[in-house]
Structure formats: structure tokens, C-alpha cells
Amino acid sequence: DSALAVQVGILDPLTGELPTSEYSRVATAGERSRVPAQALHVGWQRGADPRRVAVGAGAYHASQNWGFGRSVDAWVATTDWDVALGAWLALSGEWYRGRAIGGLGGGASDSVLFDGPPAEPASSVRPVDNTGGWAQLKFKPASRFQLNAAFGVDNPVRTGLSRLASIGRVGGSAVNRNASGFLNAIYQARSNLLFSAEYR
Numbered sequence: 001d002s003a004l005a006v007q008v009g010i011l012d013p014l015t016g017e018l019p020t021s022e023y024s025r026v027a028t029a030g031e032r033s034r035v036p037a038q039a040l041h042v043g044w045q046r047g048a049d050p051r052r053v054a055v056g057a058g059a060y061h062a063s064q065n066w067g068f069g070r071s072v073d074a075w076v077a078t079t080d081w082d083v084a085l086g087a088w089l090a091l092s093g094e095w096y097r098g099r100a101i102g103g104l105g106g107g108a109s110d111s112v113l114f115d116g117p118p119a120e121p122a123s124s125v126r127p128v129d130n131t132g133g134w135a136q137l138k139f140k141p142a143s144r145f146q147l148n149a150a151f152g153v154d155n156p157v158r159t160g161l162s163r164l165a166s167i168g169r170v171g172g173s174a175v176n177r178n179a180s181g182f183l184n185a186i187y188q189a190r191s192n193l194l195f196s197a198e199y200r
Contacts, residue, residue: 013062016103037062056093074100093135100127107154
């Protein structure tokens with residue numbers, strides 16, 4: 001009653017820069033490396049509800065070329081879980097630790113910072129380290145009704161970055177912690193009709 005799954009991916013190496021112009025498309029730092037990003041996930045699952053247990057671990061790597069010989073290796077390591085805590089409760093979530101991953105969309109910070117104007121060859125690049133994750137508790141007392149509570153956070157490591165954050169930002173955001181939580185109730189009236197109320 002258990003299964004092991006291995007997934008491998010070749011991905012667009014997103015770095016999160018916004019286009020400078022609406023009409024001229026310029027390659028981002030990940031695309032300029034001319035190497036696709038690589039991803040791997042290994043997951044294990046045992047049983048079914050109400051005794052289901054699923055855990056996994058993953059990895060991601062991408063090369064970034066910020067011009068003038070400034071290269072950065074972006075990476076992330078993840079772990080995830082989805083565990084039934086009886087017939088009515090389930091706990092799911094993910095934790096990650098990475099570097100230069102602002103383009104993946106989990107945080108509010110840039111992938112890298114510079115110690116001067118990014119267009120200046122003398123400016124050096126500094127990747128932003130991140131750690132974070134999310135967890136969700138699901139309560140499902142009936143087949144058509146459920147309550148959910150969740151919280152997520154992305155927390156960039158600010159050590160040594162305070163001066164750079166004010167000098168050479170790539171996008172519009174500085175190095176900021178990003179956190180959010182919500183509560184919701186979902187009622188499934190039919191297979192194609194859902195009603196939901198949420199506080200975020």
C-alpha cells in the first residue's frame with residue numbers, strides 16, 4: 001500500500017526581472033546563461049484516507065548570467081508533507097531553503113542585489129538567501145464541507161544586505177519578509193459548484 005515517485009524537470013530559469021519595455025523583449029539573467037533550470041522531486045506515499053502519509057524532498061538549480069562576467073548559481077532544497085490525522089483532519093505543507101530564487105514567486109524580494117548600479121561593470125552581484133515555507137490544517141467533518149487554516153512565510157537572510165538593498169535593487173522591492181495567513185470554509189453544493197468564504 002505504498003508508492004515511490006521520482007520526478008525530473010527541465011524548466012525556464014526564471015529570475016524575476018520585469019521587462020524594461022512593453023515592446024522589446026530582452027532575455028533575463030537566467031535565459032542569458034543559455035542553460036535550462038533543473039528540478040528533482042522524490043516522494044513517498046503510504047496508505048489512503050484516513051491513514052494516508054505522503055512525504056517528499058526536492059531540489060532545484062539554475063545558472064544566472066547578470067552580465068559582465070557576473071554569474072550566480074540559484075538553488076533550492078525543499079521538503080513537503082501531507083499527513084492524515086484521522087478521519088477529519090489533515091496537515092500539509094512545505095519548507096524550503098535556497099539562494100537567488102526570487103523569480104520563483106514565493107517571496108517579495110529580488111533574486112540578487114548589487115553594490116552599485118546594475119549596468120555598471122564594476123558593480124558586484126550578491127545573491128539573496130531565503131528560507132521559508134507554509135503549513136495548512138484541513139478539517140473536513142463531511143464529504144461536501146471543509147474548514148482550512150494556513151500560514152506561509154518567506155524570510156530572506158538580511159546579513160550583509162542592508163547597504164546593498166538601498167543601492168542596487170533590480171526590481172521594485174527591497175529585501176523583505178513576506179508572510180500571509182488565512183482561514184476559509186468551503187461547501188461543495190455539486191461537483192461543479194463551490195461556495196467559499198475566506199479571511200486573509
